[in-house]
Amino acid sequence: METLHPNARRDPFGSRINRAQSPILAHGLPWVSILLGSLTPWLPIIASAPILPPFGLMMLLAWRLVRPGLLPMWAGLPFGLFDDLHSGQPFGSGILMFSLVLIAIELIEIRFPWRNFWLDWLTAATVLTVYLAVAALLSGSPLMQLSVILPQLLLSIVLFPVISRLVAQFDRLRLMRVRRIN
């Protein structure tokens, strides 16, 4: 019998024989990556004005849009709680906003069941705009100073496709067959 090519039983997610996906990796990676996004305040960047995008929310948005159905709808509660612990916003604003964002995306999805890059980007940009504006208002900043969030908002919108691509890479990693079956 002639020998098979070594890659004949492989696909992009690894060998198809004797290997299986790890449930810990498959379900843990989205959660860990979103929680890490919420730890932005611990980056060694000391800013005297808000400049960095809300990475926690952006990771959540990206996972929700790249992989619908992966995160349960109540995920806004734990992610928002963790974001509140570090963000500096009044406690509870993250829980409220993250939950509302997940409900809003669900409703948008019912209204526009067809997805493409531009629609995802538009959805994310709208959500980010509303989120940053409401978060600024909730934090007690006067109405006149809403322009303070403009640089941050632009950066967030421009960065969103990049985060999406990153999440798509994570999604591949998530489904790698790493577990050995005996």
Place this chain on the structure above:
Amino acid sequence: MVATGPTRRPGSNKKAQLGVFTGYVLAGLGALFGATLLTISILRPETFSGLRMMAADVASPAGEAGAAGRIGTQNFLEAIAGYYRAGSRNAELEREVEVARVRLAEAEALKGEIARLKALLGVADDDTKPVAVARLIGSTSSSVRRIGYISAGRNEGLRPGMPVTSPTGLVGRILSTGARSSRVLLLTDSESMVPVRRASDNTVAFAEGRTDGSLRLRLVTLGINPIKPGDVFVTSGAGGLFRPNIAVAVAREITRDGAIAQLLSNPAATDYVMVEPIWQRPAVEALRSGPDPKDPED
């Protein structure tokens, strides 16, 4: 175009419909829970600070390592740049000149202060020793609130309200303390307000944060606005908390009731900060134990 897939739409499957409905209910309950917590924390802002400080204590070692990396990289890059470009050295000198200019303004302010203190009796001008020297390890760089984290806490003797200073001026004050880390309300936060005066004379004003890296100076006495661009403002010591004559800001543009001022101690360029004791206490004690307390209300 890709549809989200048939499994996303429940169709006539009763169980799937119930699942979708439960999802909405749970998410709605989460939002409601968040709204309740938000109301509590807006009415009583310090309710959840214990929880936050616990989280900060857990995360701060990572932040500290990052801060060390930030400083290390800066030094490394500066060393390389030093060989190729005289520009970086020039920048360094310029920074030194800037510090010197601030020092000069502070010294001028001190001269006036000494003259005034000589007129008073009993109150000794104590040289304050810092409670702790700590590293600035992070800030809420994606929120409108301007809160920083430093790498010292209750174990080092820090208490809420203590002023935080850097070699170039005032940074902020301690908001809440954990065991190993503390939250600092930076000067540019919209809720930060510091009584200041012009270094050259006694034009008093309040410095409010504007969240975009600058301060708004509001004159206490209304009338002709005497401020000119380039005036240096230092803390006045009024109301306690901050000791007098710490550099705060330089006026940049004049407004109707004061000025927009540039912060002197840019937190982004600060590695180490000093935490000073709350200033009012020694003065009050000195007055109480003074030989002739003529005016106890003062």
